[in-house]
Amino acid sequence: MVLAMLIAMLVTWVKEGRPHYPSMDDGQTIAYISDVGAQHLKPLFVAGSVVTVVFLDLAFLSERWLRHSNQLASNKGRLDKACAILSIFFAIAGAAGLILLAVFDTLRHPNMHDGFIALFIAGYVISAILVCIEYLRIGIFYRREHRILLISFFIKLAFVIIELALAIGFGVCIGSKKASKQNPGAVLEWTISFVFTGYVLSFVVDLLPSVRTRNHVPQGEKYLMDQGGREEGVSIEEPLTQDSMGPTTGFYRGQRV
Template structure:
C-alpha cells in the first residue's frame, strides 16, 4: 500500500480543478443554460470565464488558486526529490536548467490562471484575455521543458527506469493535444463570425478537462520516490543497479530492519543504500 507522500499534491490539484469545472457546468445547466451579458449574439454555450464572472466567481477564484498552488508544489517536490536522491538525479546542466525553467514557467502559468479568474471577462475583458494566454503558454512551455528533461533522463536510464520515458510520452501527448486545441480556440475567439462562438466555448471546456490529465501525470513522476516495505525509492534503486556484479546479483542488501529503537532502524545484515 502506497503511503501518503508528495504524490498527493497533483491528486489534490486535479480533484479540485475537476470538481470546480463540474460544479460550474452543472450549475449553468441547472439554471436553464442562461445567456450572460458578455456572450456574443447567437451564442448558446457559455465559456468557463462567462460562468466564472457571474455568481460563481468565488468558486472560480478559490478553485483556481488551490489548483495551481498544489500543482506547483508538485513541480517543486519533483525537483527536491531529484536533488535529494529519492528520484534519479539529473545528468548535467542541460536537464537541470530545463527543470528550473519549467518551474519558472509553471509559476507564470499559475499566476495567469489566478489573475484571469480575478479579472473576469465581464469587467476586464482585455486583461482577462491576456492572462488566459499567460496561463496556457506558461504551462505549455513548462511541459515542453519537462519533456526535454525527461527525454534526456529516460535515454540515460533507459534500462533501469522506463517510467521516465512513459512520463515523457504522456506529457508530449498533452503538449500536442493542448497546442492543437489552443490554436482552434484562438481561431474561434478571433473570428467575428457568430457561428464560431459555440465551437470556441466547447474547445475551452475540452482544454480545461485535458489539463486535468496533465496534472495527474505528475503522480506518475512522484510515486517512484515512495518508500514502503516492498518498494525502494527510484533514486536508491538506481544505486543498487549500478552496484550489481556481472552475474546480476546486487552487492548491497535492502532488507527491512528487524527492530527500531531511539537511534533508528537496526539491521541484522545488509544496509540501506
C-alpha cells in the same frame, strides 16, 4: 480540485437552464468557463484556480528536490537541470495567469482577461515542453532501470501536442468576431481545461516512485544501490516471503523461523 471545479461549474450552468449571461455574445448558446466564472460562481472559480496551481507548482518543486536528493532518478547533465528549473519558472507564470484570469473576469475586464488566458496557456505549454526535454534525456539514460520515465515523457508529449492544437483552434475562435465561432470556441475552452486536468494528474506517475514502502525503495536510491553505491543507513527491505498470496506465518526473509 480542478476537475471538481469544472464539473461543478458545468453542471450549475446546465441546471440553471443554460442561461445567456451578460458576458456572452449575441447568438452564443454555449457558455465559456469564463462566462460561468464571472457570475455568482466566481468565488469557486478563484478558489479552485488558486488551489490547483499552488499544489501543481508545489509538485514541480517537489520533483526537483526529490531528484536533487536522489529520491527520484537524478538529472545527468546541465541541459536537463536547466530545463527543470525553467519549467518551474514557466509553471509559476502559468499559475499567475490562471489566478489573474479568474480574478479579472471576462465581464468586467475583457481585455485583461484574454491576456491572462494567453499567459496561462503559454506558461504551462512551454513548461510541459521543457519537462518533456528533461524526461527524454533522463529517460534515455535510465531506460533499462526506470521505464516509467519514458512513459511519463510520452504522456506529457501527448499533452503538449493536444493542447497546442486545441489552443490554436481556440485562439482562432475567440479572435473572430463572428457569432458562429463562439460556440466552437466555448467547446474548445472546456476541452482544453479537461485535458489540463489530465496533465495535472500525470504528476502522480512522476512522484510515486519516490515513495518508500515496506517492499519498495525510492527510485533514485535503488539506482545507486544497483551501481554498488549503497549509502550508510540505506537498506532494501525484502518481502517476508516470495508467496504471491502474501506473508506466510513462520517465514521471515524467505527462511523458516
